[in-house]
Amino acid sequence: MLQRMKSSASRTEPMSTYRSRRPPERLRFGAANDAPVPNGELLTSRDGTPLLIRPIHADDVAALQRGFSRLQPEEVRMRFLHTLTELPDQLAQRLCRLDPEQELAFVLVDRAESTEPEIYGVARAYIDTNTDGAEFALIVQRRFTGQGFGSRLLNRVIDACRVRGVQEIWGDVLAENHAMLDLCDEFGFRRESVFHDASLTRVRLHL
Numbered sequence: 001m002l003q004r005m006k007s008s009a010s011r012t013e014p015m016s017t018y019r020s021r022r023p024p025e026r027l028r029f030g031a032a033n034d035a036p037v038p039n040g041e042l043l044t045s046r047d048g049t050p051l052l053i054r055p056i057h058a059d060d061v062a063a064l065q066r067g068f069s070r071l072q073p074e075e076v077r078m079r080f081l082h083t084l085t086e087l088p089d090q091l092a093q094r095l096c097r098l099d100p101e102q103e104l105a106f107v108l109v110d111r112a113e114s115t116e117p118e119i120y121g122v123a124r125a126y127i128d129t130n131t132d133g134a135e136f137a138l139i140v141q142r143r144f145t146g147q148g149f150g151s152r153l154l155n156r157v158i159d160a161c162r163v164r165g166v167q168e169i170w171g172d173v174l175a176e177n178h179a180m181l182d183l184c185d186e187f188g189f190r191r192e193s194v195f196h197d198a199s200l201t202r203v204r205l206h207l
Contacts, residue, residue, distance in 0.1 A: 043108075062116065064107075075142060095124075102126060105123065107122050120140065120149075121140035123138040123150075125169060127161070133167060134170075136154075138153055172203075184203040192204065
């Protein structure tokens, strides 16, 4: 799925329909990703792996890079919409150290306390405060697909966007990524064509 970075998300076309709907006093969020927090959703995979869904932490950089290294090239293409052979330090740090006013991200990690965390899935959103819309992205490693983890991650993003006063979330999906499109259908996203790229389908959900 898309997951373009902040610089890319800022190019989102205006959604004038949703302007000026944010409450006068937006909720302000502190450095929610600066340190580990105990809360999260405890899960268990089909093969018995104990898992946790929690907010991404600023110190998840190495874990995020290890998780990326386990992705197959096709998984990377589906996620980033182009070929990416590695996750450089600067980009990994950018993905973990968020601006809490405009960004949010949740990760699917293991619950092993004796080792460093391993990341198996990520869902994130970038909020455009000019439009009250948010671009979202999602990926779950193939080993853990088909078990509802993608739905849980996406649901976390949707709920967090609602709390922040977001009116709509959207994302660009490769037209061949049927699993992602089917998941979006389940959540009630509507599909649109992307006029400048026939290989993409834009999905939108009004909150």
